[in-house]
Amino acid sequence: MKIEQIEAFVYVALTGSFSKAGEILFLSQPSVSARVKSLENELGSTLFNRVGKNIILSKSGENFLPYAKEILHNVQSGKLAIQKENNKTEGKLVISSVLIAAYYILPQLFEKFQKAYPKVRLVIHTGHSHHVLEQVLNYEVPIGISRAVNHPLIETTHLMDDEMVLVIYPDHHFSSRKTVSIEEVAREPLILFNRSTYDWSLTYGVFKNLNIEPNVVMEVDSIEVIKRMVKKQVGIALLPRFSINEELAKNQLLKVNVLNIPQLNRNFELIHLKGATFEGIEKLFIDFIVNYFNRKSTNFYL
Incomplete structure (x- = not known):
């Protein structure tokens, strides 16, 4: 019985x-099927049944x-223990992240x-929150970094x-x-995110709740494009604070406080399947990553 067979089965x-x-x-797919078939032959029993598709x-x-899960768990734990002892922690980790976090935060x-851990290779898939959720649900990645997620099969941190x-250009x-x-x-003149996005609902909802119709001159699906439009004095915008750190430092953009609006927060979470164990x-x-954000929670913008 080989570990590759057990891994394929799991x-x-x-x-x-x-x-x-x-x-x-x-x-x-044929390689996976062959490994499972070899395991079935060794065990003398069929491990899977086909019901329709x-x-x-x-x-x-x-x-x-x-x-089988326990075997994999023990093998992975053993490898990590030896790697730590030799100071050679290595391997590959595949994760999924919303693009905005991958671009500005990660x-x-x-x-x-x-x-x-210089010998650990990270493979990062990016997309919208629903893409990250789908990849975790479909076992394509073990963990994801996403906006706030509410799903019965998902556990979040x-x-x-x-x-x-509010972001403006210096001459405004x-x-x-x-x-x-x-x-x-x-x-x-306001530049907002596309109305199909969560950010549109978040920002436009502020005006709607106060029965105010904003002067929207443009809808864009990219923070970088919005920042460029503001710099070119096309309009002003509501943007995530972490996305304008560089521009604020260089005085290319300015931040202005807005009275009488609720705090507009965008949560980011680590997500994985409920009941999943990680080694x-x-x-x-x-x-x-959890320790990193705990440390950065009070001084993320410093």
């Missing part, structure tokens, strides 16, 4: 698909699965992680939240003031 059981298991293991565990498969974290702030007539009213903001590099990374 991932087929978790995903319900030979092809998805192959994607995770970077194997062809679905692959489900047989009774033997259900009985064997917890032992580079600092990954820089520190790779300095601490809060990483950080960030406030949406608001630049000499510390605060402005929401009514004044509504009369200015090895996955646990190493989860502990690292």
Whole structure:
């Protein structure tokens, strides 16, 4: 019995698909099938049954699965223990992240992680929150970094939240003031996110709740494009505070406080399947990222 056979069996059981298991293991579907078949021959029992297009565990498969998981767990833990002893923690970790976090937040974290563990290779998939959620639900990645998620199969760990702030160009007539009213903001040319996005609902909802119709001159799906439009004095915008750090430092953009509006926070969370257990590099990374954000919670913008 080989560990590769057990690994193939576990991932087929978790995903319900030979092809998805192959994607995770970077194997062809026939290779996964061959490994499972060899394991079945060795055990003398069928581990999966086909019901229509679905692959489900047989009774033997259900009985064997917890032992197979424990074997993988012990092997991974053993490898990590030896790597730590030799100071050679290495391997590959695949995660999924919303693009905004990958662009503005994670580079600092990954820089520190790779300095601490230079032989760990990170593979990062990016997309919108629903893409990250789908990849976690489909066992394509073990963990994701997403906006706030509410799903019965998902467990979340809060990483950080960030406030949406009013951003203007230096020559704007608001630049000499510390605060402005929401009514004044509504009369200015505004650049908002596309209305199909969560950010549109968050920002436009502020005006809607106050029965104010904002002067929206443009809708954009990119923070970088919005910042460029503000710099070119096309309009002003509500943007995440962490996305304008560089521009604020260089005085290319300015932040102005807006009176009489609720705090607009955007939460970011670490997500994974409920009941999932993590060992090895996955646990190493989860502990690292949670500790990192706990340390940064009071001085993220410094």
